[in-house]
Amino acid sequence: MNAFTLLKDDHEKVAGILEKIDGTTERATKGREELFAQLKNELDVHARIEEEILYPVLEEYEETRAISLEAYEEHALVKQLLEELASAPKDDEQWTAKFTVLKENVEHHVEEEEGEMFQKARKVLSEDEIEELGERLQQAKQVQKSAMAG
Ligand SMILES: [Fe+2]
Ligand SMILES: [Fe+2]
Incomplete structure (x- = not known):
């Protein structure tokens, strides 16, 4: 499993949920709440595996150090x-505004x-290392997901 393919798939999934939430209104809070719970789950797991597995490796190389520190x-x-x-009322305009800021940040x-991070990472890591990182990311993801499912 290629590490970058795995992470890009996650990104795509998150982008889809972001678009769906973007289409909800203050009057449809139930759908909004469910989608937001999904989004938070995905982002929590994704951020965690990047911080535990990918970024520490990239921090070790001069070319990728600054961009990984920025990513944290x-x-x-x-x-x-x-x-x-998560804690703000979903039927409020302020929630919508804050969500827009979140979406832009993500x-x-x-x-x-x-762009920059994966391009530079491909220069410092070998194909084998990228595959091996992918395996580790995949495993960590499964551990996180089953921990969340209880
Ligand atoms: Fe990511
Ligand atoms: Fe990230």
Whole structure:
């Protein structure tokens, strides 16, 4: 399993959920709540496996160090917004506004990962390392998902 393929698949899934939430209104809070729970789940697992497996490897190389350190900070911002959105009433205009900011942040972050980060990572890592990272990401994802399912 190629690490970048796995992460891009996750990104695509998240983008789909973001679009769906974007289509909800303050009057359809039930759908909004379900979709948001899905989004938070996906992002929690995804951020965690990147922080545990991918970023620590990329931090070791000069070419990818700065962009990985930046990525942790972007995750922290996204997590903050997710927490605020989780506890705020979903039938409020402010929720919609905050969600838009979250969506923009996630999209920017994904663009940086799939662009600069993965391009530079392909230069410092061998094909085997990329495959091996993919296996580890996949395993960690399964562990996280089953832990969440209880
Ligand atoms: Fe990330
Ligand atoms: Fe990512």
